[in-house]
Amino acid sequence: MQNYNLLISIIIPAWNVEQYISKALESCIAQTYTDLDILVVDDASEDCTCEIVGQYCKKDPRVRLEKKEHEGVSAARNKGIELAKGQMAIFLDSDDWLNCDAIQILVKSYQEHPGYLIGAKPTFVSEQEQCSCISDSVDKECAAVVLSQHDALMNTDTDYYRNASACYKLFSLDVIRSNHLKFDKEVLFGEDGLFVFCYLNHVKGMVYHNVSIWNVLMRSTSSTRLRYNEKFMTSIYGVEKMLAYPHEKSDEIDTMLKKFLVTKSLNMIRRYLDCENTDSVIPKQYRYYIRKYKTAYLKTATAGETIRTIMILYVPFSIYAAIYRKTHCVQ
Template sequence: MEIITKIKMSSLPLISIIIPVYNTEKYLSKCLDSIINQTYKNLEIIIINDGSTDNSFTICGKYAMRDDRINLINKENKGVSSARNQGIDEAKGLYISFVDSDDWIELNTYEVLMNCVLNHNLDAVIFEYFINFENGKELFTSYSNLNGMISKTKAVEITISPVNRFSVSKLYTKEIISDIRYQEEIYYGEDTLFACQALNNADRIYYYATPLYHYLQTATSATRSNFNINKLTSIEAYSRLLELCEKKYPSISLIARAAYISIIINMIIEVLASFDFPNSKAILKKLTQKLRKNLTLQLLIWRIPLKDKFKFLLCYLNPQFYNFAKKIIASNGNE
């Protein structure tokens, strides 16, 4: 049932859209156009310019002059989590959404999501997304067996998995995020941690199995950039996720542990690839110890894919040899 079309737009709940901006002048207009032209009009558009050094703030200012729904905030550069947190503090809407400034959304995104919310009295909606590349290529990976109401446990499981781990592919009531914020000391994985903590506060969650968000992968995307020391904070993010699951969702604790171990292995591989990095030997030793402490027999005999079991075990035994084997397989085009 389409509720939106039967209610005056001014009577519909306000959605606050939080957009952190940092040096994205090349993509910013496409992002903002997709938001100001939404078919759902009752929006508060909060743009936080996080100390951009390019033309981003000027572009945002021009949009703010055109659309009085835009609240433009200019601040010194403190990172995306700080910007998002300031946006949450400023938000007046009953519902909260996040959009990154190099991404864009379908023009009916909030109309579709609010129809779900109003039909089912929801605390959160998880929706699917495209992965877009600058060469025009577009990918879509779906949880094809899901569509409709889901349990809190399933929602957290989905978010821990690689398929839908972003906080931008969700709509939240302001109530469920009132007591949480992005962890500003965590630079990678903070997105997934925030989303899981928010879903932990929700009771009624809906999975909408249609992509509405366009996630742009660029050469400088945070998850694709070269190794830096801040990437190690992703281990802390997934450690907290593992703790949450072991405490609240024991049925998916092995999934959380597998995700945690995958992050450790990814960091081991990145350190090996950047071995001239300061203290790399000490970092590698500490990561290997952490891997060996957390890789249990129970996990190895659990129903994870054989490829992952091989990866976990080989990296456990000899990270350098695993990295060498991985390069050989990749060079043969089999990975």
């Protein structure tokens, strides 16, 4: 294949993933693009994760293992950023795997569009659906969508370009380091979206390929699929940090972020109620943010969204909760 003269670091945070780490590493080693630095940052695993990674280090000199104390995925990724040897980097979760031409597609796109964040589409795979083979991508010549910085930032709150995740993307390590970008350890849910938002403020925009190059394992025990957790509140702090981060100052972007924050708060209250919680303290915290930014949200809200917002803000929580549970069949 064509040599692009770029060393790509694949940064893999790992914690107690002995069941999955082999497949992730096999998919890295099988890449058609071979100029790789494969760095596993182990977050104090208590199972056989390190032993398995150590075996791969012996078989392939591109694989490296860094051990650290247990601090969470953000700290592990930050250590990976610090130690990565490449000019560019991707962040691969330890239970996900790449199609064999994933890096080739991303690097080729970066060569055609230097100075942009490069992204592509993931495929979400259940534990029952996953297979042992590592495939290549279909429709790999699909035309790319080139977004300006403004348009990329305006898609912070949408699902299509997957900007809520730092995965499925190729980043410049020079941009990350020169602008002191890190994953925020205080934001436990939504830290990826905050990182991508900050990064986009230092590049020309985003190039997105509607081509699936990445396989995401939907584990039943994944943190994003757990019942309501008070740590979810930090996702709201993440959006507030986006508002505070020096970004392209436009009313459009600020309004989008305020609406995004209200939408998150409304959805968190719903998730809270779906889990049969009754305490009013947590919803009161979300109501504070809804009230603070409701003007921006209500400008484009539907009639149903407006009614829902007004009820959450002004109807006593016990009454709203009873109405919600009855209409949504929550016991």
